[in-house]
Amino acid sequence: MHVKNEEECYIKKGPWKAEEDEVLLNHVNKYGPRDWSSIRSKGLLHRTGKSCRLRWVNKLQPNLKNGCKFSVEEERVVIELQAEIGNKWAKIASYLQGRTDNDVKNFWSSRQKRLARILHTTTCTSKSQKNKTKVSEVQDGFTLEASKLSSSMEGESSSIMSQQSYSLSFNQNSEFIKMVPLPSSDINHAEQEFITPFESYKNTEQISFPQVPELKTDITFSMESQDLLARIDEPNFIDVFDPIHASSEYEIGVELPIGLPFFEPLSGNSGIGTRDRVENSKNSDSFFDDFPVDIFDDMEQPTSPSKL
DNA sequence: AAAGCCTGCAACCGCCAGCGG
DNA sequence: TCCGCTGGCGGTTGCAGGCTT
Structure with missing residues (x-):
């Protein structure tokens, strides 16, 4: 199926939505912060593994000082x-x-x-x-x-x-x-x-x-x-x-x-x-x-x- | 009030190293 | 040993919001 193939190949870029974050968090809660590429291969998100990892590391992992200026x-x-x-x-x-x-x-x-x-x-x-x-x-x-x-x-x-x-x-x-x-x-x-x-x-x-x-x-x-x-x-x-x-x-x-x-x-x-x-x-x-x-x-x- | 500028931040890109087949 | 895949890392870019004029 051409359409399905396109769907599978489609890689989303740009800002993350709350729903995407939720999916990513669920994955991490289940499997831990690894197997990033499987997130896309499983069809959970249309993001690359690298993108998922980056999002987790920079924004979603706990204990981050987001929005807090450097002391x-x-x-x-x-x-x-x-x-x-x-x-x-x-x-x-x-x-x-x-x-x-x-x-x-x-x-x-x-x-x-x-x-x-x-x-x-x-x-x-x-x-x-x-x-x-x-x-x-x-x-x-x-x-x-x-x-x-x-x-x-x-x-x-x-x-x-x-x-x-x-x-x-x-x-x-x-x-x-x-x-x-x-x-x-x-x-x-x-x-x-x-x-x-x-x-x-x-x-x-x-x-x-x-x-x-x-x-x-x-x-x-x-x-x-x-x-x-x-x-x-x-x-x-x-x-x-x-x-x-x-x-x-x-x-x-x-x-x-x-x-x-x-x-x-x-x-x-x-x-x-x-x-x-x-x-x-x-x-x-x-x-x-x-x-x-x-x-x-x-x-x-x-x-x-x-x-x- | 509006336009232009500046700054901080999020995300992407490319390169590289490690690892397994 | 080679090759492909994956993750890690540093550099860069684009955008949104704040600030200045």
Whole structure:
């Protein structure tokens, strides 16, 4: 029968209906979360086994945190593990109760897009509006000050790394990047409003980054930068920047995977959890995975120290 | 109020590894 | 050993709803 054959071959796609979910749940209750392909072969649903499995894993299995935003702690776990093991979403999700690989993947994707947008805005600004940015060249490269308010500026929850102020130093020649904690005096008083429970954590954890953090006290600022610094304590200092750029810049550091505690492996010999390994991974280019590949294209080439 | 933009999420696609015949 | 099937995983896409202008 041609019609019947068509019927059998028909594969439904798109959003799941409640009835389909019910059928799928019945199957799982009967046989457990397996034999996905038999659901179609038995004619229960016109969905592929893969589709059924995905629906179960991502939406129907019990104890899922559906519709619940990632907590600060969950964000921290994802950021840390991503830096450690890369885009192993299933693995990362296994560390988070009630989260699926799809959840983690979507979270990270959103985060990456946000970061890319922020940095794009920032780098464009650095070129066209030098007098309005906090990007200033230093002798051994250039320094991108990541002094910022937390992401709370935009009502976001990712504020884990937001309480410490950092300066990013790039060096074209040696291809390293280092985080330099800014002197606390550089932090605008207004930031105090955004202190979170992680403040205590910040105060006790060492920065885990390839380069030994050091205070950058000998930065030479341009005239424009000096002018800005002179006004840093003004209540409306942030208004010096236009709202978009201001909020963007203050978000930069929020996204930096630094200063995080280290995980011990939950089981097996995954090897996760040693500081050495984390540092090794960051000594590679894992840190740069956070940035769009062309992120530095818009930045001015620093003068080589050898040419000075 | 409406149009355009942005974001988060659900679902699909393609690749790959494991397994059994 | 080969081959096909199945499930797992990461990347990508499309859409709906919220937000902004």
